[in-house]
Amino acid sequence: TDVVLDASDSTAGSDASGDEIVSYEWDFDNDSQYDDATGISPTFTMVGDNNVFAIGLRITTEAGIIDEDTTSITVDNVTPEVALQPVTSASENSSILLEWSISDAGWLDTLTATVDWDDGQGPQPLSGTAENIRPLATLSGQTFHTYGDNGTYTIQVCGSDDDGASMCADVDATITNIDPTAVLAEELYIAHVGDDVLVEGESTDPGSDDLTAVWDWDITDLDPAESTVDSLVNPPDPDPAKSPSIQPRDVDWSQSHAYAQACLYDMTFTVTDDDGGENGDTAVVIITGNDSDIRGSGWWLNQYRNKKPNVFE
Numbered sequence: 001t002d003v004v005l006d007a008s009d010s011t012a013g014s015d016a017s018g019d020e021i022v023s024y025e026w027d028f029d030n031d032s033q034y035d036d037a038t039g040i041s042p043t044f045t046m047v048g049d050n051n052v053f054a055i056g057l058r059i060t061t062e063a064g065i066i067d068e069d070t071t072s073i074t075v076d077n078v079t080p081e082v083a084l085q086p087v088t089s090a091s092e093n094s095s096i097l098l099e100w101s102i103s104d105a106g107w108l109d110t111l112t113a114t115v116d117w118d119d120g121q122g123p124q125p126l127s128g129t130a131e132n133i134r135p136l137a138t139l140s141g142q143t144f145h146t147y148g149d150n151g152t153y154t155i156q157v158c159g160s161d162d163d164g165a166s167m168c169a170d171v172d173a174t175i176t177n178i179d180p181t182a183v184l185a186e187e188l189y190i191a192h193v194g195d196d197v198l199v200e201g202e203s204t205d206p207g208s209d210d211l212t213a214v215w216d217w218d219i220t221d222l223d224p225a226e227s228t229v230d231s232l233v234n235p236p237d238p239d240p241a242k243s244p245s246i247q248p249r250d251v252d253w254s255q256s257h258a259y260a261q262a263c264l265y266d267m268t269f270t271v272t273d274d275d276g277g278e279n280g281d282t283a284v285v286i287i288t289g290n291d292s293d294i295r296g297s298g299w300w301l302n303q304y305r306n307k308k309p310n311v312f313e
Helices: 297-304
Strands: 021-027 051-061 066-075 081-084 095-104 112-116 124-126 129-133 136-146 151-160 166-176 188-192 196-205 211-216 226-231 249-258 263-273 278-288
Touching: 081 151, 081 166, 095 112, 095 151, 095 166, 112 136, 188 196, 196 211, 196 263, 196 278, 211 249, 226 249, 249 263
Parallel strands: 188 278
Antiparallel strands: 021 051, 051 066, 081 095, 095 136, 112 124, 112 151, 129 136, 151 166, 196 249, 211 226, 211 263, 263 278
């Protein structure tokens, strides 16, 4: 804020020899040189930074009589302001754009900024483009950041000037979950009763998520057993919500099961992440009997006809 100075209380004195005041000269930079302004009410514009300024005034009359006076101007610091643009939603393990700016009425101040991404890493310095042109000092930038897990993150940006004044502002970033994949190595498995059927699969997940794989060995209730295996991001502890790490998953799964009865089975393989996203795959499992008796096609034809007596149910 500029200051209009006022030397109108100056007088030439009561002595007639003094004549009129012919000049008003000002010293703004305290160098004892009255060369910074003239006139009875100049404007003091050195207000780009807080400080206490010694101001000198020298008047001269027509007769050459000189007098001087001093005062001071105290320029107070102003707290910088932070402005944040809304953040567009993104999926886990893809970057979001944070557009931010810090401004300060003290246009000669040096500004700094920090950001806390709300991912457990704490405040970090922000670098941007600085300008120190009246009426404002500014520091602004566009900063990208990647989150390894879904959630609503409250981003906090704080701006400070070189006098220690600071202000913070928040903006939310919504990160969405992506379901894991689940792919079996084979579409068909054939084995005898009692033999282990080895079923292998693979799943990927761009998020740093704990994964759980479930093999449902039969959906016909003839053999309702299930097998469950977990794969943790950072074992042995489960992954917290809004995981602080960026660890996309690529997991190979393997599980065996021995069927107790010959039949045609529809086996289901499902992978679920710790946010509830899931995907699955299916395969056919043919379990054959272990008997060595050989029958002709006519005998088998009778077994499949809807007519009794049949050997099989």
